[in-house]
Every structure is written in structure tokens, then in C-alpha cells.
Amino acid sequence: xxxxxxxxxxxxxxxxxxxxxxxxxxxxxxxxxxxxxxxxxxxxxxxxxxxxxxxxxxxxxxxxxxxxxxxxxxxxxxxxxxxxxxxxxxxxxxxxxxxxxxxxxxxxxxxxxxxxxxxxxxxxxxxxxxxxxxxxxxxxxxxxxxxxxxxxxxxxxxxxxxxxxxxxxxxxxxxxxxxxxxxxxxxxxxxxxxxxxxxxxxxxxxxxxxxxxxxxxxxxxxxxxxxxxxxxxxxxxxxxxxxxxxxxxxxxxxxxxxxxxxxxxxxxxxxxxxxxxxxxxxxxxxxxxxxxxxxxxxxxxxxxxxxxxxxxxxxxxxxxxxxxxxxxxxxxxxxxxxxxxxxxxxxxxxxxxxxxxxxxxxxxxxxxxxxxxxxxxxxxxxxxxxxxxxxxxxxxxxxxxxxxxxxxxxxxxxxxxxxxxxxxxxxxxxxxxxxxxxxxxxxxxxxxxxxxxxxxxxxxxxxxxxxxxxxxxxxxxxxxxxxxxxxxxxxxxxxxxxxxxxxxxxxxxxxxxxx
Amino acid sequence: xxxxxxxxxxxxxxxxxxxxxxxxxxxxxxxxxxxxxxxxxxxxxxxxxxxxxxxxxxxxxxxxxxxxxxxxxxxxxxxxxxxxxxxxxxxxxxxxxxxxxxxxxxxxxxxxxxxxxxxxxxxxxxxxxxxxxxxxxxxxxxxxxxxxxxxxxxxxxxxxxxxxxxxxxxxxxxxxxxxxxxxxxxxxxxxxxxxxxxxxxxxxxxxxxxxxxxxxxxxxxxxxxxxxxxxxxxxxxxxxxxxxxxxxxxxxxxxxxxxxxxxxxxxxxxxxxxxxxxxxxxxxxxxxxxxxxxxxxxxxxxxxxxxxxxxxxxxxxxxxxx
Numbered sequence: 001x002x003x004x005x006x007x008x009x010x011x012x013x014x015x016x017x018x019x020x021x022x023x024x025x026x027x028x029x030x031x032x033x034x035x036x037x038x039x040x041x042x043x044x045x046x047x048x049x050x051x052x053x054x055x056x057x058x059x060x061x062x063x064x065x066x067x068x069x070x071x072x073x074x075x076x077x078x079x080x081x082x083x084x085x086x087x088x089x090x091x092x093x094x095x096x097x098x099x100x101x102x103x104x105x106x107x108x109x110x111x112x113x114x115x116x117x118x119x120x121x122x123x124x125x126x127x128x129x130x131x132x133x134x135x136x137x138x139x140x141x142x143x144x145x146x147x148x149x150x151x152x153x154x155x156x157x158x159x160x161x162x163x164x165x166x167x168x169x170x171x172x173x174x175x176x177x178x179x180x181x182x183x184x185x186x187x188x189x190x191x192x193x194x195x196x197x198x199x200x201x202x203x204x205x206x207x208x209x210x211x212x213x214x215x216x217x218x219x220x221x222x223x224x225x226x227x228x229x230x231x232x233x234x235x236x237x238x239x240x241x242x243x244x245x246x247x248x249x250x251x252x253x254x255x256x257x258x259x260x261x262x263x264x265x266x267x268x269x270x271x272x273x274x275x276x277x278x279x280x281x282x283x284x285x286x287x288x289x290x291x292x293x294x295x296x297x298x299x300x301x302x303x304x305x306x307x308x309x310x311x312x313x314x315x316x317x318x319x320x321x322x323x324x325x326x327x328x329x330x331x332x333x334x335x336x337x338x339x340x341x342x343x344x345x346x347x348x349x350x351x352x353x354x355x356x357x358x359x360x361x362x363x364x365x366x367x368x369x370x371x372x373x374x375x376x377x378x379x380x381x382x383x384x385x386x387x388x389x390x391x392x393x394x395x396x397x398x399x400x401x402x403x404x405x406x407x408x409x410x411x412x413x414x415x416x417x418x419x420x421x422x423x424x425x426x427x428x429x430x431x432x433x434x435x436x437x438x439x440x441x442x443x444x445x446x447x448x449x450x451x452x453x454x455x456x457x458x459x460x461x462x463x464x465x466x467x468x469x470x471x472x473x474x475x476x477x478x479x480x481x482x483x484x485x486x487x488x489x490x491x492x493x494x495x496x497x498x499x500x501x502x503x504x505x506x507x508x509x510x511x512x513x514x515x
Numbered sequence: 516x517x518x519x520x521x522x523x524x525x526x527x528x529x530x531x532x533x534x535x536x537x538x539x540x541x542x543x544x545x546x547x548x549x550x551x552x553x554x555x556x557x558x559x560x561x562x563x564x565x566x567x568x569x570x571x572x573x574x575x576x577x578x579x580x581x582x583x584x585x586x587x588x589x590x591x592x593x594x595x596x597x598x599x600x601x602x603x604x605x606x607x608x609x610x611x612x613x614x615x616x617x618x619x620x621x622x623x624x625x626x627x628x629x630x631x632x633x634x635x636x637x638x639x640x641x642x643x644x645x646x647x648x649x650x651x652x653x654x655x656x657x658x659x660x661x662x663x664x665x666x667x668x669x670x671x672x673x674x675x676x677x678x679x680x681x682x683x684x685x686x687x688x689x690x691x692x693x694x695x696x697x698x699x700x701x702x703x704x705x706x707x708x709x710x711x712x713x714x715x716x717x718x719x720x721x722x723x724x725x726x727x728x729x730x731x732x733x734x735x736x737x738x739x740x741x742x743x744x745x746x747x748x749x750x751x752x753x754x755x756x757x758x759x760x761x762x763x764x765x766x767x768x769x770x771x772x773x774x775x776x777x778x779x780x781x782x783x784x785x786x787x788x789x790x791x792x793x794x795x796x797x798x799x800x801x802x803x804x805x806x807x808x809x810x811x812x813x814x815x816x817x818x819x820x821x822x823x824x825x826x827x828x829x830x831x832x833x834x835x836x837x
Contacts (some may be wrong), residue, residue, distance in 0.1 A: 061715065082717035099705045099714040101776050110705065110716040117699035162716075 577775020619732020668744020
């Protein structure tokens with residue numbers, strides 16, 4: 001199973017000096033990478049380390065600012081995705097990339113169908129072909145079914161089938177297992193090994209190090225858009241060493257002491273709550289000054305739970321208590337005004353901020369009504385007076401308060417979305433994936449800020465898929481899977497034991513569910 | 516694999532038609548007279564083209580406000596070429612259709628290359644095309660329409676089936692084939708369903724947008740030409756009142772305005788519903804201006820039904836996930 005040849009001899013794909021900047025962020029800086037024939041290459045790094053950008057550069061979505069890529073010894077400069085596909089590069093993207101109302105079969109073969117725009121589609125043949133791929137991946141579904149009716153896991157498997165069906169010589173998989181059960185993951189791995197033995201070069205992105213160690217033979221780690229290591233054999237690297245490469249020194253987990261804040265007053269309590277989205281038997285409490293972490297895989301129902309608490313989706317059973325008394329939250333406006341609950345969305349670009357509006361307008365939005373008073377007259381200076389302290393406190397780097405939020409860097413945008421709720425003086429703040437797309441320095445700063453908020457008495461519910469972040473911040477961790485709570489643990493702040501215990505909690509249930 | 520028939524887009528509108536026809540013909544048997552059916556089919560034939568012209572743009576998740584202006588421009592070009600230059604009618608028709616395609620391509624290219632929303636682009640081109648129309652005609656109709664064209668616009672080839680129903684049926688069949696069997700048509704729906712995913716699957720979004728607008732222009736021009744025959748004159752005002760209908764019929768037929776889903780059969784039935792309701796108001800001597808009100812109510816009803824289905828589907832998928 002080990003690689004006999006050195007990578008340079010069998011390298012199918014080589015990239016050097018890859019650099020890509022976006023306004024305000026350097027996503028890739030002088031990155032090197034080489035993929036060899038018949039190997040599975042791990043691409044690791046934290047959120048925002050540049051993995052997705054790297055994949056998008058290889059697949060022709062982004063153009064590199066500088067650097068070059070070689071494919072089979074020839075210069076490779078894909079002009080668009082079609083070009084990359086035709087050169088034999090297949091990819092399973094992280095985002096959902098299926099056409100919702102199209103059938104499974106058609107989604108799988110969309111690329112090849114498109115090659116002949118005026119040739120009649122033979123659906124019977126198409127569905128027959130699709131069934132082969134579905135059976136191979138162990139998906140029990142009718143190829144004629146539209147994909148929007150599928151569960152998250154099956155959708156993911158369809159995307160994998162789609163990439164496999166291209167028979168690519170290079171296959172990039174961006175977190176393909178994020179929504180899969182262990183059983184489905186095993187099936188996938190069997191196929192990936194088969195492909196590897198057939199000489200395909202695979203690149204595998206995952207946050208689950210156990211998987212990486214199980215299936216990959218080489219590893220490239222990105223940190224902050226740069227190589228922390230390049231195409232290194234995985235043999236001999238233990239988990240600890242990989243983590244060190246990913247997070248770099250131990251600056252990531254600050255030396256904060258473990259706290260127990262559960263003795264404070266419970267500001268938010270959920271008792272046996274169920275929702276219209278399918279949450280069941282949710283028990284949860286967040287005390288004054290406490291940070292409760294909600295951990296789970298993609299699709300576990302965490303953001304959905306947050307939005308249900310906020311009144312965006314219906315709570316169908318059990319009770320929600322705010323400040324000890326029963327709360328009837330029917331709309332987000334209720335949550336904000338009456339119960340002083342704020343929500344920092346994971347999708348700040350489409351849910352958290354109005355990008356084309358100024359910093360001032362964004363931060364002032366939740367308090368317009370309060371400030372407007374009887375005659376509903378608002379002045380900028382009044383809003384400024386109430387928001388500026390918070391903007392200053394968070395050190396939002398902006399030329400002026402009139403700057404459009406869309407022009408700020410990701411980290412500063414995130415600070416604006418937090419400042420917004422500080423200005424609204426919320427007592428409960430739900431923060432969903434606070435550090436997506438933020439560089440490490442800003443992230444550390446944001447962490448201090450969140451900690452400080454809790455020290456000042458705000459009750460925080462933190463949702464993050466970033467394990468180090470969870471262990472850095474949370475006082476108490478609640479693990480969710482499949483719209484249910486699997487268990488809770490007090491955070492001892494010891495990374496290894498904590499991550500182990502969290503993963504056991506998630507997986508424990510899955511084994512039961514699989515039976 | 517197939518959905519149950521009452522869940523299809525055409526089932527609801529079809530029921531409305533069946534009930535409406537049953538009730539109306541019971542109250543007034545002349546509704547089913549051959550002459551009345553001929554009039555009904557004439558209206559449906561032209562309006563279906565107008566509706567299809569918008570439907571193909573709805574499929575890619577955009578809007579085309581200039582369908583009427585393109586139709587009007589093609590109509591007066593058709594009539595004008597015959598009257599002023601004496602061009603034989605089939606050639607004039609082909610040239611007028613080409614003009615419609617050109618106008619559509621112009622829309623498509625501007626939308627695809629600038630990234631400005633189709634709403635704004637077609638709002639501007641609506642004004643341009645209409646302006647050209649009025650500049651050429653000085654708001655005066657062309658009267659010299661060959662008798663053949665007048666005949667094709669009004670007569671039947673098989674009582675009570677009018678000639679105009681032929682291009683309409685042809686367009687419906689071709690569109691159905693395009694949207695359901697050809698990769699090009701599937702790309703149109705894919706772009707409307709998830710533009711980002713379509714692009715990552717190697718579909719050229721720009722090309723698809725331009726092609727859709729070209730088809731839209733072609734269909735709008737067809738409607739304009741057909742109307743010249745039916746009205747027996749090249750009216751500069753042709754197309755002025757198409758906009759509401761062009762959206763109403765596809766939406767009644769189950770189209771989703773954000774794109775990715777349209778139904779040819781549903782749209783055709785939507786057109787039929789509007790035609791029947793209009794006819795009924797005339798038949799019972801009700802103020803024809805009420806048509807506008809009825810049309811508005813129909814749109815709300817259709818959108819309401821779609822929304823209801825959507826919410827139910829959302830709940831269903833949440834339950835699957837849990």
C-alpha cells in the first residue's frame with residue numbers, strides 16, 4: 001500500500017507558486033502541491049486556510065494571480081470549469097451543486113449531456129447508467145427521483161456519483177464525508193481505494209483526521225493560505241503532528257482556564273422542545289455569562305435549532321424559557337425586541353449583513369425602532385451615538401462609518417455583525433460559525449471578544465464545526481446529530497480527550513441508527 | 516417514477532377548465548357552438564405564443580418585459596415590408612421573425628455580458644423597440660395586408676380549427692421537446708434551477724441566457740405576425756397589452772418565477788383559462804374591463820397554490836432529514 005516511487009517520478013499534476021488574492025484577503029500565497037498517479041492525497045487546513053480556493057483554481061473556477069500548474073507535463077491553465085472537466089479533472093464541491101428539480105440520473109450526467117446540446121436525451125438509458133453508479137455507492141434510490149426530495153446524505157452521494165461518472169484521472173473531493181454516516185463513508189472509501197489502484201490521482205479534503213489517516217498516503221497542509229507542508233508522506237506523521245501543522249504552534253488554543261458558569265441564572269432554557277423542522281426532545285440551557293457550544297456535523301440541525309429559537313421556524317412542542325419565564329416567540333422581531341436575543345448568522349453575506357449599506361446602517365438596524373421614539377424620526381447622529389462605542393470596541397477597521405460593508409474584509413464584516421447585536425444590548429447571543437472565511441489573527445481576536453462578552457454576562461450559544469474553536473471557547477458542549485441531542489460534556493479544555501469524546505458521542509448514535 | 520397525476524402542474528388548471536366549460540355550457544349552450552370555439556382557439560393560438568415567449572425566460576429565472584415591444588416591432592415590420600416594399604408575405608414573415616430573434620439576442624447579450632438584471636435591460640429595450648416602432652409607423656397602422664394573410668389569420672382549415680392553431684401546436688410540441696428531451700433545453704432549466712451548479716457542471720451560462728432570449732424573441736415575433744393576420748392590419752399598438760398575460764399564463768401553469776421549472780402544457784392551459792374567462796364575460800354581457808380583475812385574481816390564485824405546494828414540500832423534506 002506504500003508508494004514505491006517518489007512523487008516527482010509519477011507526478012500527474014504539479015502546482016507551484018500558486019497565489020490568489022481577493023479584495024482584503026490573500027487566499028493563497030506561493031502554494032505548492034503535487035499529485036501522483038494512483039495515490040490519495042490529503043489536503044488539510046482549517047476553515048479559511050485556502051483549501052476551497054485551491055480546489056477552485058484547479059477546477060477553473062478561479063484564475064490564479066500568479067504561479068503555474070502542470071498537468072501530465074503540460075502547462076495547465078483552465079479557462080473555465082468546462083475546460084477543466086474536459087482535461088480530466090473531476091470534483092465533488094463542498095457546496096451543494098445539484099439542480100434541485102432535476103432527477104438524480106440527469107444530475108449525475110449533466111456534464112456529458114451538455115456536450116451535445118441538440119442530441120435527444122434517452123432517459124431510459126440515462127437512468128440505467130445512473131443506477132450502476134448508485135448501486136456502486138450503495139444508494140437505494142430511483143434515478144428518476146428529483147434530487148430535492150433526497151436527504152442530505154443521499155444528495156452528497158449523488159454528487160460523488162456525478163464526479164465519478166466523468167471517469168476523471170484526477171478527482172478532487174472537498175469534504176465528501178461531511179454528511180455521511182460511518183457506513184456510507186466505508187462504502188465510499190472502498191471505491192476510492194479501487195480508483196487509486198486503477199491509477200487515478202485523488203485529492204481528499206476532510207476535517208476528520210481519522211479518515212485522513214485511514215485512507216490517504218500523502219498530505220499537504222495549508223495554513224493561512226500558505227503551505228505548512230507539501231506533499232509529504234503521511235506515514236510516520238501522527239495525529240498530533242498533523243494538528244500542529246494545521247494550527248501552527250499552539251497559539252490556536254489560548255491558555256484560558258476552564259470555567260463553570262452553570263451556577264448562574266439560566267437565561268435561555270429549552271425543555272423537551274420539538275420543532276416543525278423535525279427536532280425532537282431538545283433540552284438545553286444557557287446561563288448568564290456562559291458559552292454553550294453546539295457541536296455536530298453538517299446537517300445535524302444546529303442552525304435550524306437556532307432559527308427555531310428565534311421564531312423563524314415553529315416550535316411545536318415543549319417550552320422555551322427566557323430569563324426563567326415561558327417565552328412565546330413567534331417572529332424574529334419578537335426575539336430581538338421582547339426577549340433581547342441576537343443571532344450572528346453563519347451566512348453573513350446573505351443573512352447577516354446588507355452588504356450595499358454602510359457600516360452605520362448595518363449596526364443600527366436592530367435599534368432603529370427603539371431609537372426612533374414616538375414621532376419615528378431618526379437622525380444619523382443619534383444612531384452614531386448609540387453604535388459607535390461598540391464599533392470602536394470591536395476595532396472594526398473601516399475608513400468611516402459610511403463605508404459600504406461589502407468593501408470590508410471578511411473579519412471586519414464579522415465584527416460588524418457582532419457589533420450590531422452588542423448595540424442592540426442583547427442578553428442572549430447565538431453565534432453561528434463565527435470564523436468562516438476569517439484569517440487566523442482576526443479569529444483569535446474574535447475569540448477573545450466572545451470570551452469577554454460572556455465575562456460581561458451575556459449568555460452565548462455557539463455553533464461551530466471547527467473543533468479547536470469549540471474547545472477554545474465553550475464552557476459546556478452539547479453534541480447534536482440528526483436533529484437530536486446526543487449528549488453533553490463539560491469542557492476540560494484538553495483537545496485530545498475532548499475531541500475524542502465528542503466524536504464518540506456523534507458516532508455512538510450513528511452505529512445504533514445503522515442497525 | 517412518475518408523479519401522481521393530481522400532483523402535476525396541469526391537473527389544477529385542467530380541472531378549472533373542465534368545471535368552467537361544464538358550468539358555462541350548461542348555462543349558455545352557444546358557448547360550445549363551432550363559431551365560438553373557433554374564436555376561442557384564435558385567441559388561445561396567439562396568446563399561447565406570447566405566454567411561451569415569457570415562459571422560456573422564466574425558465575432561466577429572469578423576466579422579459581420587452582416581449583410586447585418585440586412582438587409589436589415584428590408585426591409592423593411584417594406589415595410594412597409587404598405594403599411599402601411589396602415583399603411577398605412568406606419572405607416578409609421570415610424577415611420579421613429574424614428581426615424578433617435579433618431583438619431577443621440583443622437582450623440576451625446585454626444581460627449575459629453586463630450582468631445587469633434582465634428586468635432592467637428589457638425595461639430599457641422595451642422602450643427602444645417601442646420607440647423604433649413608433650418612429651417607423653408614426654403611430655399609423657399599415658392597412659394593405661394580402662388577402663392570404665388575412666385568411667390565414669381568421670379562417671379554418673378544418674372546421675372549427677383555425678390555421679393559426681397550427682404554429683401554436685407546433686411551438687408547444689417543439690418547446691416541450693426542447694425542455695424535456697434536449698440537453699440545450701435542460702441547460703436552460705438547469706441555469707434557472709441553480710446557476711452556480713450549472714456553471715460548475717460545465718454549462719456555459721452566458722450561451723444559455725442568450726439562446727433563451729433568442730427563442731423568446733422568435734416566439735414574440737411569431738405572435739406579432741399572427742396578430743397582423745388576425746386583425747387584418749399592421750397596428751403599431753400590437754403588443755402593448757401582452758405583459759400581464761405573458762406572466763399570468765405560465766404562472767397559472769405552475770412556473771416558478773425564480774426559475775428552473777416551467778410547464779408547457781400548464782402554460783397552454785393557463786392561456787386557455789384566461790381565454791375562457793374572457794369569453795364568458797362577453798357571453799354574459801359583463802363589462803369586459805372586468806377581465807383585468809379576473810386575470811389578477813387568477814395570478815394570485817395560481818401563485819398561492821404554488822406557494823402552498825412549496826411549503827408542504829419543505830416540511831416533507833425536513834421530515835425526511837430527521
